[in-house]
Amino acid sequence: MNSLIRLGGTAAGDIQEGHYWHGDDWYFLSYEHPDKVICLTLNDYYVGDRRYQVVALGVDDPHGLKQTIEQRLNPVE
Numbered sequence: 001m002n003s004l005i006r007l008g009g010t011a012a013g014d015i016q017e018g019h020y021w022h023g024d025d026w027y028f029l030s031y032e033h034p035d036k037v038i039c040l041t042l043n044d045y046y047v048g049d050r051r052y053q054v055v056a057l058g059v060d061d062p063h064g065l066k067q068t069i070e071q072r073l074n075p076v077e
Helices: 062-073
Strands: 005-012 015-022 025-031 037-047 050-058
Touching (some): 037 062
Antiparallel strands (some): 005 015
């Protein structure tokens, strides 16, 4: 994500926090440890007139959270 333009927030070392713009899309990043991040790709999600494409959040167990989300989206019948 080298070509993201930060518009409000913090970028210091590994800490990324704030709203970023790339082309027609917005990204929201909030993490301290790049190895503990889960990225959610959004479909037509708007906040006002801003279309957010990705939310990247720092979590303790990204792989576990991914499994939990997938299980809830695709429950076994």
